[in-house]
Amino acid sequence: GAGVSQSPSNKVTEKGKDVELRCDPISGHTALYWYRQSLGQGLEFLIYFQGNSAPDKSGLPSDRFSAERTGGSVSTLTIQRTQQEDSAVYLCASSSRLAGGDGVNIQYFGAGTRLSVL
């Protein structure tokens, strides 16, 4: 696609329910990142994919959070048993070595999914 696409754009759920957030990266981008943006907290790194594998998942805040990527393209971030503190905007970004020339990382972001846990 022309840019990084995320769906849904807004999600309201009840505490304790599971949610799935989807990210469709720029075509051909091999790296994919998930961030969480809470009010006044900037962007918090969650997980990074290179192809279908996740060499860095150090930012996932608890075992309720998981993510997968299939076919080197679409990624899904799943939050189980949602809590009110999970309310935030979840941003996805993708990058390609080619875009960065000598391999420097330039990340392109989607518009995010705003998650509200009631």
Add this chain to the structure above:
Amino acid sequence: AQSVTQPDIHITVSEGASLELRCNYSYGATPYLFWYVQSPGQGLQLLLKYFSGDTLVQGIKGFEAEFKRSQSSFNLRKPSVHWSDAAEYFCAVGARGYSTLTFGKGTMLLVSP
């Protein structure tokens, strides 16, 4: 560990006035530095980046930034602000390859008439 500090949470500038947004970083090696802008309800858009070479880099929308190694700073500037520049601005530091970016907490720019 790398870190980014944006000392100003909010800045208000009159339309037509000049702008400088501050960014200080902490990183052990040569940093790669970025400025992103986020308009309400939108994702982050890359304004400019510094990888190497000339320490004054030009970006989109008339923005520029200067890398000062001695001060560990990468401040963003614009000579004349337009109302459409009102947004949140994020500074980020990264490294070669596919490593993650570390972001500052952002500076919200308000433009007064």
